[in-house]
Amino acid sequence: MDTDDNQAIQYLEGLLGRAFRVHTTDSRMFVGIFKCTDAERNIILSSTYEYRFPSPSAVQAAASASQETWDEETVKPPSSSVKVHMTSRLIGLVVIPGRHITKIEVE
Amino acid sequence: MLPNNEVRVPQPRVAQPAWDITAEFTEAAAKIKSGKLVKDELFTLFEAVGALEIMDSKMDSGYIAPGENQAQALEDDYDVRRELTPAEVVGLMDELLCHEMAWHMGHPLSQTLFTSIYLDKLLWPVPRTVEDAQFDRTRPATDLPLVNLVLRSYCLALVKACDFVHSRVAAEYFFEEEDFVTQLYNRNLLSVFDPSHFERLLDQAIDWINKEAEMDEKLRDAIRSRLVFRREFLLALDRDLDVLESRSTVNFVSCLSQLELLTDSVALGKSVPEAFSLKIQRKLASTVPPRPIVHISHEDALAHLKRLCQDAIDMQHMLDYHGPSNFKTAVWTLLSRKPQPSVYIRCLLQALIISDMTILGAVSVKQFLYDDIAELVLPSSILLQANTDEVELPTDPRFQIAQHMEGFVKRFAQPFVDTVRCACLNRCRIRRTLCHTVVDWDNLQMEAEDLDAQLRTLTSERPVPIPSGEPTYSYPLSSWAYHQKLIQLRLVLQMGFELSIYSPEELPGMYWYLSHICTTHLGHLDRIRTFTVAARKRDLMATSSRPDTSSQPSSAFHQSFRSLERLTTHLIAIDAFSIALHALYVLLARHQLLSPASSPQAYSSEKLRYELRMKPFIPVSLPELVPFQAFQKEANLEGDSDMTVLERASNAIAEARRAWETTLANGAFIEDPSSRTPLPSTTIEEDWKRDVKDTMRACIGTSLAIETIKKALAGPTEMATLEVAIPDAGSKARWHDWWVVPQVSEKKRN
Numbered sequence: 001m002d003t004d005d006n007q008a009i010q011y012l013e014g015l016l017g018r019a020f021r022v023h024t025t026d027s028r029m030f031v032g033i034f035k036c037t038d039a040e041r042n043i044i045l046s047s048t049y050e051y052r053f054p055s056p057s058a059v060q061a062a063a064s065a066s067q068e069t070w071d072e073e074t075v076k077p078p079s080s081s082v083k084v085h086m087t088s089r090l091i092g093l094v095v096i097p098g099r100h101i102t103k104i105e106v107e
Numbered sequence: 108m109l110p111n112n113e114v115r116v117p118q119p120r121v122a123q124p125a126w127d128i129t130a131e132f133t134e135a136a137a138k139i140k141s142g143k144l145v146k147d148e149l150f151t152l153f154e155a156v157g158a159l160e161i162m163d164s165k166m167d168s169g170y171i172a173p174g175e176n177q178a179q180a181l182e183d184d185y186d187v188r189r190e191l192t193p194a195e196v197v198g199l200m201d202e203l204l205c206h207e208m209a210w211h212m213g214h215p216l217s218q219t220l221f222t223s224i225y226l227d228k229l230l231w232p233v234p235r236t237v238e239d240a241q242f243d244r245t246r247p248a249t250d251l252p253l254v255n256l257v258l259r260s261y262c263l264a265l266v267k268a269c270d271f272v273h274s275r276v277a278a279e280y281f282f283e284e285e286d287f288v289t290q291l292y293n294r295n296l297l298s299v300f301d302p303s304h305f306e307r308l309l310d311q312a313i314d315w316i317n318k319e320a321e322m323d324e325k326l327r328d329a330i331r332s333r334l335v336f337r338r339e340f341l342l343a344l345d346r347d348l349d350v351l352e353s354r355s356t357v358n359f360v361s362c363l364s365q366l367e368l369l370t371d372s373v374a375l376g377k378s379v380p381e382a383f384s385l386k387i388q389r390k391l392a393s394t395v396p397p398r399p400i401v402h403i404s405h406e407d408a409l410a411h412l413k414r415l416c417q418d419a420i421d422m423q424h425m426l427d428y429h430g431p432s433n434f435k436t437a438v439w440t441l442l443s444r445k446p447q448p449s450v451y452i453r454c455l456l457q458a459l460i461i462s463d464m465t466i467l468g469a470v471s472v473k474q475f476l477y478d479d480i481a482e483l484v485l486p487s488s489i490l491l492q493a494n495t496d497e498v499e500l501p502t503d504p505r506f507q508i509a510q511h512m513e514g515f516v517k518r519f520a521q522p523f524v525d526t527v528r529c530a531c532l533n534r535c536r537i538r539r540t541l542c543h544t545v546v547d548w549d550n551l552q553m554e555a556e557d558l559d560a561q562l563r564t565l566t567s568e569r570p571v572p573i574p575s576g577e578p579t580y581s582y583p584l585s586s587w588a589y590h591q592k593l594i595q596l597r598l599v600l601q602m603g604f605e606l607s608i609y610s611p612e613e614l615p616g617m618y619w620y621l622s623h624i625c626t627t628h629l630g631h632l633d634r635i636r637t638f639t640v641a642a643r644k645r646d647l648m649a650t651s652s653r654p655d656t657s658s659q660p661s662s663a664f665h666q667s668f669r670s671l672e673r674l675t676t677h678l679i680a681i682d683a684f685s686i687a688l689h690a691l692y693v694l695l696a697r698h699q700l701l702s703p704a705s706s707p708q709a710y711s712s713e714k715l716r717y718e719l720r721m722k723p724f725i726p727v728s729l730p731e732l733v734p735f736q737a738f739q740k741e742a743n744l745e746g747d748s749d750m751t752v753l754e755r756a757s758n759a760i761a762e763a764r765r766a767w768e769t770t771l772a773n774g775a776f777i778e779d780p781s782s783r784t785p786l787p788s789t790t791i792e793e794d795w796k797r798d799v800k801d802t803m804r805a806c807i808g809t810s811l812a813i814e815t816i817k818k819a820l821a822g823p824t825e826m827a828t829l830e831v832a833i834p835d836a837g838s839k840a841r842w843h844d845w846w847v848v849p850q851v852s853e854k855k856r857n
Binding site: 004005009012013015016017019024028035037038039041044046050052089090091092093095098100101102103104106 | 123124125126127128129131132133134135136137138139140141142143144145146147150154155157158159160161162163168169170171181292293390391392393394
């Protein structure tokens with residue numbers, strides 16, 4: 001039991017300092033450096049960027065006009081084949097409550 | 108200066124391949140014991156407190172409440188393509204001006220200008236050309252000239268004006284979030300574009316409005332004056348440093364003349380509150396929680412702008428260099444205006460005062476330093492005349508003197524210029540900075556003392572007997588450094604009164620300390636005078652044997668004596684006034700007429716308070732800190748009867764009034780005897796005179812208070828019927844911020 005716990009802690013400690021992508025219930029994604037977590041799975045990220053999937057109107061606008069992209073980050077919405085940029089902004093140090101996390105990825 | 112916020116330099120991220128670890132992570136996290144953390148060693152809980160909580164509406168600026176339509180939450184319904192009436196355009200322009208001024212006053216862009224939907228459309232995505240910066244980029248803006256030409260050119264010129272202000276402030280010494288917020292939230296203030304683009308657009312807009320015959324005349328004038336103001340303001344900010352060359356503030360003058368028209372037509376505007384939205388904060392790169400829109404009134408905004416223009420105009424009166432003391436007086440007086448000049452003005456002044464090691468673009472810092480030393484301690488001295496260009500023989504004492512002096516300039520020029528530049532900080536920071544620099548100057552004085560000892564062997568200086576002791580050497584450089592330090596110590600105390608740092612029970616002691624510093628300073632000036640007189644005598648004897656020498660030394664000595672005289676008069680005035688207030692407060696304290704700020708149960712005591720107040724003075728080796736026992740005895744005038752103290756107050760205030768009269772008559776500035784034309788009278792001089800006159804009013808107020816006490820002391824119980832009010836700094840009853848004059852009156856009988 002104890003060694004199992006230690007392994008779990010070691011696993012988490014090994015992830016410290018890595019770049020995480022944390023998805024939240026409101027379909028935003030936060031990309032930042034993993035700094036801290038606890039039993040509730042609350043996650044603290046530093047130098048975080050918030051990514052938001054383009055709004056339906058933006059997708060529509062992109063579909064109707066072949067407009068230029070302004071951001072490096074581009075995604076393909078699954079429903080269509082137009083490229084729409086995901087809007088991102090730097091928001092710095094954040095804590096994401098465990099209950100709002102839907103998915104965790106490591107880069 | 109404060110470290111750059113991480114947001115200011117966002118680094119583009121390169122996407123890496125990533126894999127899902129949700130399950131492993133969740134499982135592992137569940138095994139952490141409750142209350143324990145897995146964290147980066149270097150990451151502290153203290154830092155964690157500053158983290159923004161995602162999905163918390165108060166912290167997370169990107170939070171969209173459940174049920175809120177995502178499209179609506181991010182994009183406002185407001186249609187920037189819609190037609191606007193002239194009244195709405197006036198309203199929008201004025202609202203934007205209010206936001207611009209709020210930003211000037213220190214509010215962040217995210218709560219002011221960046222809440223404007225019009226500006227957001229212009230600035231994001233970042234336009235690559237001026238043409239790109241349209242309210243609606245999807246279609247060519249040929250229609251609605253009132254929106255797409257008039258309002259757009261106004262907005263673009265406004266943003267460019269902000270760009271100039273931003274770069275001016277960011278380049279100088281200021282305090283982030285205290286004076287100003289430089290944060291741009293990853294937006295750009297059109298900094299890559301030349302202002303001429305926007306001037307041209309404004310000219311087009313002005314042409315168009317002039318031809319609009321059908322528009323109501325008043326509204327047309329209102330819009331025109333706003334466009335003209337924008338053009339002049341942009342030009343003024345663009346050329347703000349040119350004033351050193353041109354001596355012209357014509358653009359600021361025209362701004363000021365438009366401001367009257369602008370003020371009169373505010374009422375014509377119709378506000379369009381829907382054109383401003385907090386939702387834009389959801390898109391700004393920001394490490395702070397969402398915050399409300401800042402609203403300031405039109406009156407406040409226009410008043411701020413008017414002062415800014417006026418200060419910029421008056422600044423030209425201090426650009427001609429007429430010696431160090433005139434320069435210092437002008438800078439200090441201009442920056443002591445109430446309310447204090449805005450951060451833009453204070454930063455512009457810093458740039459004008461010194462850039463590229465040159466004062467006012469004309470005088471080298473070395474010259475400025477030498478002028479000041481010559482004026483105070485070394486008129487016509489070999490120390491300041493020696494240079495290695497003329498004498499190249501390394502064994503020649505003049506060569507060695509020049510080398511020593513070069514080292515001195517390197518070490519002292521910057522701190523000395525900083526004593527002047529310090530006045531450009533906000534008032535609280537001035538005092539705080541003084542508390543630090545006074546310690547630096549203590550060290551500088553010691554270094555100067557070593558240098559003096561080396562130099563005097565090179566100049567073969569002979570000691571001079573001083574009235575109260577052994578023959579001694581002059582120590583010119585360290586004397587000068589000590590003089591600087593004493594000025595700073597005095598300012599620490601006087602700024603303390605201005606910033607309302609001292610509680611009522613401390614006032615007797617603080618005024619005693621002020622007079623103690625003045626007395627020390629006066630003694631120091633006497634010492635300097637003794638050596639200057641001796642030097643003058645030697646000089647006269649030398650010239651009488653060489654009749655062909657010029658009269659230059661004579662005028663230098665003359666100037667130095669006059670300068671010492673002025674300094675002495677001013678210090679006597681401060682000294683006498685502080686003695687009078689000290690004595691007056693001692694009487695008030697003795698008769699329990701001061702209501703103390705600390706409660707009787709408070710932990711504070713007179714001794715602890717003294718330690719706290721004297722903190723800046725403790726590390727200073729000279730003048731030594733007065734030990735608490737001695738201070739207590741002096742500050743409370745122990746052993747003196749009420750009548751003795753009263754007499755002391757009356758005599759001192761009479762002397763103070765005379766000395767302030769003389770100070771006023773001496774004037775703000777020293778006239779240059781070599782120039783025929785007297786210095787022109789300026790607004791800065793008016794400010795200085797007003798300041799002295801306010802001090803004289805404070806003297807009269809003190810005399811009245813002393814008279815009231817005198818009458819009360821004559822009777823058996825009258826003192827108990829008195830009450831004392833201490834006017835707050837900045838209030839009308841407080842004649843001068845540096846002089847806390849109590850209002851003593853009889854209690855009103857009910």
